Structures are given as C-alpha cells and as structure tokens.
Amino acid sequence: SSALVWFRRDLRDFDHAALYHALKTHRRVFCAFVFDSEILDALPSRADRRVEFIHASVVELDAALRARGGGLIVRHGPARDVIPALAAALQVNAVFANRDYEPQAIARDADVAERLRVLGIGFSDFKDQVVFEKSEVLTKSSTPFSVFTPYKRAWLAALTPFHLKAYPVDKYAAALAAPAPDERVPSLAEIGFEPTNLGELGIACGMAGGRVLVDDFMKRIDRYKRGRDFPARKGVSYLSVHLRFGTVSIRELAAAAHARGGEGAETWLSELIWRDFYFQILWHHPRVVGGSFRPEFDRVAWDAEPGLFAAWCEGRTGYPIVDAAMRQINHSGYMHNRLRMIVASFLTKDLGIDWREGEKYFADQLNDFDLAANNGGWQWAASTGCDAQPWFRIFNPVTQSEKFDPEGAFIRRYLPELAKVPDKYIHAPWTLPPIDQKLAGCVIGVDYPAPVVDHAQARERTLARFGVLKGEA
Numbered sequence: 001s002s003a004l005v006w007f008r009r010d011l012r013d014f015d016h017a018a019l020y021h022a023l024k025t026h027r028r029v030f031c032a033f034v035f036d037s038e039i040l041d042a043l044p045s046r047a048d049r050r051v052e053f054i055h056a057s058v059v060e061l062d063a064a065l066r067a068r069g070g071g072l073i074v075r076h077g078p079a080r081d082v083i084p085a086l087a088a089a090l091q092v093n094a095v096f097a098n099r100d101y102e103p104q105a106i107a108r109d110a111d112v113a114e115r116l117r118v119l120g121i122g123f124s125d126f127k128d129q130v131v132f133e134k135s136e137v138l139t140k141s142s143t144p145f146s147v148f149t150p151y152k153r154a155w156l157a158a159l160t161p162f163h164l165k166a167y168p169v170d171k172y173a174a175a176l177a178a179p180a181p182d183e184r185v186p187s188l189a190e191i192g193f194e195p196t197n198l199g200e201l202g203i204a205c206g207m208a209g210g211r212v213l214v215d216d217f218m219k220r221i222d223r224y225k226r227g228r229d230f231p232a233r234k235g236v237s238y239l240s241v242h243l244r245f246g247t248v249s250i251r252e253l254a255a256a257a258h259a260r261g262g263e264g265a266e267t268w269l270s271e272l273i274w275r276d277f278y279f280q281i282l283w284h285h286p287r288v289v290g291g292s293f294r295p296e297f298d299r300v301a302w303d304a305e306p307g308l309f310a311a312w313c314e315g316r317t318g319y320p321i322v323d324a325a326m327r328q329i330n331h332s333g334y335m336h337n338r339l340r341m342i343v344a345s346f347l348t349k350d351l352g353i354d355w356r357e358g359e360k361y362f363a364d365q366l367n368d369f370d371l372a373a374n375n376g377g378w379q380w381a382a383s384t385g386c387d388a389q390p391w392f393r394i395f396n397p398v399t400q401s402e403k404f405d406p407e408g409a410f411i412r413r414y415l416p417e418l419a420k421v422p423d424k425y426i427h428a429p430w431t432l433p434p435i436d437q438k439l440a441g442c443v444i445g446v447d448y449p450a451p452v453v454d455h456a457q458a459r460e461r462t463l464a465r466f467g468v469l470k471g472e473a
C-alpha cells in the first residue's frame with residue numbers, strides 16, 4: 001500500500017507525526033508540498049519574507065528527503081485541487097497530514113478529505129504542532145479553559161514523557177518513495193515572488209537554521225526570566241518563525257525545557273504553554289477571528305483615524321519606544337514580545353483604534369504570524385480577550401520605555417535621529433528644552449515628530465470609551 005504525506009506548517013523530516021504514521025503503515029510513502037495559491041494570492045506583497053522562508057525550507061526539506069531515498073513533490077496551485085489530483089495520479093491509498101487549527105485550514109482540510117473520499121482515498125490528520133490540542137486539557141467540569149494560569153497547571157499535570165517523545169521517523173525511512181526523476185522545486189520567481197531582505201537580516205531558514213537557534217538559546221535559557229523583557233538584549237529565543245513553520249519540533253523544545261528545570265527554563269516552557277493555550281482558544285472559539293472573545297466588548301466604539309493609524313504603522317507617533325518597535329517590524333518582520341504589548345496597547349488605548357486594524361497589520365508583517373497567538377496577543381492588549389489585561393490598566397508608553405529600555409539602546413538602534421538625545425530624555429524627547437534639541441541635532445517637529453497624542457488625555461478618553469462596560473467587565 002502507499003500513502004502521500006502532505007507537508008504544510010511542518011517543514012522537517014524528523015519527529016514528524018504524519019510522516020511517522022505514514023511510513024510505519026505503508027510500503028511506499030510519497031511526500032508533497034503545495035505553494036497554495038489560495039493563500040499566496042491573498043498576500044499583500046510579492047516580496048514576502050514568509051514565502052522566502054518557506055521556499056528555502058522546502059528546498060532544504062527536499063534535499064533531506066532525497067538523501068534518504070525520497071524527495072518532495074512540489075506544486076503551485078489551489079491545494080484543495082492539487083492534493084486530490086496528485087493522490088489520484090500517484091494511486092495512493094491515503095493522504096496523511098498534520099492538523100491545523102485555523103478555521104480556514106479546517107474548512108480546506110474537510111474539503112480535501114471529502115474530495116479524496118469520492119476518489120476512494122483516505123485522509124488522516126495528526127496532532128503535531130502542539131503538545132496538547134483541542135479538548136485534551138479541560139477544566140474539572142470538562143469545559144475549555146479561558147484563564148491561563150489554571151490551564152497551565154492542568155497542562156503540566158497532564159504531561160507525561162509520552163507527550164514529549166519524538167516520533168522515530170528514521171526507523172521507518174526505508175519506505176520513502178522517490179518522486180519522478182524530473183521533479184524539482186520551482187524557484188521563488190516561478191511561484192510569483194521576489195527575494196526579500198531575509199538573507200541580509202541573517203534569518204536562517206529551515207531545519208539547519210532552527211538548529212543553530214536552538215543550540216544558541218539552550219546556552220542562554222537559564223537567564224531567560226531575567227532577560228526576556230529587554231528588547232535591546234539577546235534574552236529571547238527568536239524561535240517563533242521556526243515554530244510557525246515547523247522547522248523545529250515543539251516536542252523537542254518542550255522536552256528540553258522541562259528536563260532542564262530552573263526559573264529560566266520554567267518561564268520559557270510557560271511561553272510554549274501560552275502557545276498551546278491560544279491554539280485551543282481558537283479551536284474552541286473560532287468566533288475570536290473578527291470578534292471579541294468577550295462579546296460585550298464589541299460594544300466599544302473605536303475611533304477611525306487613518307492619519308494616526310498611518311503614523312503608528314510607519315513609526316512616526318513621536319513616542320520613541322513605539323516608533324522604534326514599528327520600525328523593527330517593518331525592517332525585519334520580527335518584533336520583541338514586550339514591544340508587541342506596548343505598541344498594541346498604544347494603538348488601542350492611546351490612539352483609540354480598533355485592535356482588528358493592528359491585528360491585520362501584524363498579520364501582514366510578522367514572519368512568525370500565527371492566527372491563534374496574534375489574535376490572542378491583540379485581544380489581550382485591547383482587553384477584549386480571555387484572561388486579558390483589564391481595560392482600566394493602561395500601559396504608559398514612557399514608563400514602559402524607561403523600564404524596559406533604560407538607556408534607550410533599542411530606541412537608538414532604530415531611530416538614529418535620536419542618537420544624541422541624552423538618556424534622560426530619550427523616552428520623551430519632546431521634554432528636552434529647545435536649545436538642547438538643537439545641540440542634540442534633533443529638533444522635535446523637524447527631525448523627529450512631536451507626539452501625535454497626549455498620553456494623559458488619551459487615557460481619559462479610553463477610560464470613557466470602555467465605560468460602557470462598567471459593572472460588566
């Protein structure tokens with residue numbers, strides 16, 4: 001019997017649930033990846049770092065599979081048509097894939113499964129991208145968790161070595177079937193995309209890139225708790241893009257953190273649990289796509305301020321920590337977690353703009369964009385989500401900046417116009433006396449924008465805006 005493994009956000013040939021199960025139960029196993037035109041056509045630009053990352057990772061995966069006697073059959077087109085057609089042409093008995101929890105992907109997979117069924121071909125999907133999925137971790141009354149801390153407690157209590165055990169793909173690799181001799185991976189141009197600055201940024205793709213980051217982070221993990229909140233320091237793992245596209249294994253990472261123990265590894269494991277948490281929120285409550293987790297928050301009336309939104313997107317708000325963060329995402333597709341919280345709070349609570357606008361902007365820009373985590377993060381910051389920041393607790397962008405970028409090292413990295421502004425004024429440069437602005441070569445309103453809003457006034461407006469919920473939330 002033969003099977004086809006359909007790779008999606010799991011671009012690796014080790015510890016891979018669908019590949020393992022297919023190899024174990026079939027004599028011949030083909031592997032395929034589809035550059036899905038339904039997804040690619042909707043992207044805002046033809047120069048997209050994610051597509052370049054995926055492309056490079058697919059080239060690497062093909063080479064890795066070829067070295068074991070297999071290889072990747074790569075197609076470009078609507079996956080819902082391509083996969084059934086390919087499965088029929090290869091005359092396989094079944095298609096295997098790892099599960100996706102996003103509503104659009106669930107609908108696509110149901111469609112593919114139905115089309116395969118009509119052809120007499122089976123479709124099986126597997127848990128792979130999370131440690132616990134769907135309803136595996138529930139409250140005592142068998143309902144999904146919507147608060148993180150008890151979820152985490154239950155997650156840790158449910159964990160056994162089995163959940164973190166790697167799928168031994170190697171053992172069964174002999175069943176890998178070679179694709180036709182003329183199969184090759186199309187170039188980036190052939191799928192309609194242009195190169196980006198990914199290489200220049202030093203973002204290493206594929207399993208090899210993931211491995212380098214894992215090895216580097218494991219040397220620093222003990223210091224994670226102390227360093228993770230400071231964007232100018234190398235305190236975090238930078239693994240999110242690899243977790244997004246499955247060039248690393250969540251089981252391997254969670255197992256390493258769990259085995260290591262200590263405050264650094266435990267805090268990092270907590271972040272991986274947040275990842276599972278938001279996946280199960282999305283699974284149980286797909287209405288969070290476009291709607292507030294707490295529906296009463298959809299009564300909040302946001303301001304539509306195109307000028308202010310553009311200033312936020314382009315890093316011209318006059319608040320250095322916000323502007324430096326936005327320039328980081330625009331330049332690299334990455335933004336540090338502390339900064340994501342700060343800019344999301346700024347957009348919603350200082351500019352009064354709907355969180356969905358920011359969510360969409362992040363979705364377009366982030367290399368690690370993941371619907372579950374991004375939606376969760378935005379609803380947290382906007383106070384509309386499960387276990388969110390209470391609406392009356394509003395980040396002050398200046399004090400956040402003083403606390404987490406005390407010398408302005410991060411700010412100066414992205415805002416060279418503020419290079420000579422003294423540390424004391426770097427977080428609120430409009431408070432620097434005009435004569436000193438001249439001396440520092442940074443005249444506010446000329447070399448760097450004046451603040452687009454006054455934080456204290458914005459705060460009052462936000463408290464009034466959320467006031468419609470008084471007594472309810």
Ligand code: FAD
Pocket residue numbers: 228236237238239240241243244271272274275276278335336337338340341344362366368369370371373374375376377378381
């Ligand atoms: P580390 O600190 O090293 O964390 C390790 C891993 O844990 C991350 O790679 C990620 O997979 C996971 N993780 C960490 N924090 C969270 C979290 N709060 N929620 C879910 N998973 C988490 N993360 C994404 O992967 N994709 C997104 O689209 C995304 N959008 C966000 C939007 C907002 C407004 C906010 C506040 C957070 C968002 N996050 C998102 C979560 C977090 O900011 C990133 O995962 C993290 O900054 C990635 O950097 P890292 O890999 O160095 O993280």
